[in-house]
Amino acid sequence: MEWYEYVLKRLLLFVPTLFGVSVFVFYLVHLVPGSPAVAMLGVRATEERVQEIERELGLHEPLPVQYVDWFSGVLVGNLGQSYSFNGPVAPILADRFFVSLELVLLTLLVSLSVSIPLGIVAALNKNSAVDYFSMGVGITGVSVPTFFSGVVFIAIFAVGLSWFPVSGYVAPTEDLVENLRHMVLPTLTMTLVAVAVAMRMMRSSMIETLGEEYIRFLKAKGLRSRSILFGHALKNSFIPVITVIGLQFGYMLSGAVVVEQIFAIPGLGRTVLQAVLQRDYPLVQGSVLLLALWFSAVNLGTDLIISYLDPRIMEEEA
Amino acid sequence: MATEIETQQTTGRDESQLRQFAESFLENKLAVFGLFLILSIGVITLFAPQIAPYEPRTQNYDAILEGPSAEHLFGTDNLGRDIFSRVLYGYQTVMTITLGGVMMAFVLGTSIGLTAGYRGGWTDQAMMRAVDVLMAFPSLILALALISALGPSKWGVLLVLGVAYTPIFARVARSEAVSLREEQFVKSLEVRGASQSRIVFRHILPNAVGPLIVTITLQFAFGILTTATLSFLGVGVQPPDPSLGRMLTEGKDYLATAWWYSIFPGLAIMIPVIGFNTIGDGLRDTFDPRQVNR
Secondary structure, three states: OOHHHHHHHHHHHHHHHHHHHHHHHHHHHHHOOOOHHHHHHOOOOOHHHHHHHHHHHOOOOOHHHHHHHHHHHHHOOOOOEEOOOOEEHHHHHHHHHHHHHHHHHHHHHHHHHHHHHHHHHHHHOOOOHHHHHHHHHHHHHHHOOHHHHHHHHHHHHHHHOOOOOOOOOOOOOOOHHHHHHHHHHHHHHHHHHHHHHHHHHHHHHHHHHHOOHHHHHHHHOOOOHHHHHHHHHHHHHHHHHHHHHHHHHHHHHHHHHHHHHHOOOOOHHHHHHHHHHHOOHHHHHHHHHHHHHHHHHHHHHHHHHHHHHOOHHHHHHO | OOOHHHHHOOOOOOHHHHHHHHHHHHOOHHHHHHHHHHHHHHHHHHOHHHHOOOOOOOOOOOOOOOOOOOOOOOOEOOOOOEHHHHHHHHHHHHHHHHHHHHHHHHHHHHHHHHHHHHHOHHHHHHHHHHHHHHHOOOHHHHHHHHHHHHOOOHHHHHHHHHHHHHHHHHHHHHHHHHHHOOOHHHHHHHHOOOOHHHHHHHHHHHHOHHHHHHHHHHHHHHHHHHHHHHHHOOOOOOOOOOOHHHHHHHHHHHOOOOOHHHHHHHHHHHHHHHHHHHHHHHHHHHHOOOOOOO
């Protein structure tokens, strides 16, 4: 299979997935027991107001009609009205997307620059102190609840040492230094998990690569270990790391909900949570849809990059 | 990824293989440590009412926010309740939910995956596209979306875990079924006219058991974390059910004055998660020695 064929195939498969995602998100409102309008407004709402909301949501129409109405709105960026924010959903999400994007990118930057070297060193010195240390970091990182590490970091670095603010957010356009100061603890909290996942992957893929036939051949040929490492092994063990970036995105977007909530950062994750707590269904639908789209687009992107770098993957999947 | 040992036999394993497996697992000290943690937590969960020195809901206004002492091992909270006792009962809640959720996902996901992988063709396509849809959501976002519809409750969380983890079991089971379907013993069963469900559940399932057990163990770790996270966020276990996650939410307001209020519940959540993660890693190495520490 040629690469462009593979890309085409994956893009074609992406269409039914997106369709399924949109149906799922649309149908969420209809899973609500009783009327979603009553759920949103509370039991003391007047009959008039309930009917008004039901009309607004188009709940009296047959389901397929409702879906088409809703989805054609989504396609032109009309995600409905948020009741808790008293305004259209789309612009709210647009603002918040960039806040979360900054958090995710900072986390990715820090976690990769820690986990890649640590993973390599651990793989090269298997069963050494460094290796055990990295294994410890790995197990701890995936076992500490994000909310717990966040709370502990606040206790130490914000309440105890007062190095960083306890919570809050400053836009980077307003004051970049303050923005970064507010981002340190949230990033650190997210990084803990991200490092653990990436480092374990880096370590195991490096060990696997070093054990392969061609590396032993290069050694037998008398090539220096440094040039084997940097010239050959590293390139091939980076492929799983790209997979990890895709994988981490899921953890990061899930983690963002918790971290943004603890540190009061107005990102997408906090928006989903608030929408759920307020039973603001149009906002739930919009933010869940955007997060799913973001996540699956990144996954698709990383898969395509990997298949370009390592064509064998296309054959395995076929 | 079936090892030779697994594919040699259609059902069951003989004793020597089991012993070999146990020996190889027990060599992994970290995994044995994890097993020890989980067994201890299991005992604590089962006997919480007998072990707990206080009733978890009893408030005592003479002992508000007291530090750890012989009387109150983990101190007391803002209502004078004994944190140690509440942690023990919290384990009951989180373990019940996680056990239920993971088992639901295991049954659903494995059935879907084995059927899809064995039958192939359109069945496979349709089932796996449905799985793809669920996989398109980051797990916590999927959980929140479902909770927004179902409403926050203990059973809501159980159901959410069941749905959210189904795709993972489906993928693992499918890849096992796809490789086993071509094996000689399956072919000969087909020739002898064995029914499809018999082949799938009596012959393919036992041979796929290794990777599935690894998945169960690791999903248990995730499940505990997710349950606690949802409760922390206020959309999981609701009062008066004791919950480790919610104790942290309540305790974080007292960080500067009463650190024990949030630190002990936080550490308590970590213990079973570390346990399941190390067991999962150990089992994976034992079942498939080629994939070291993946």
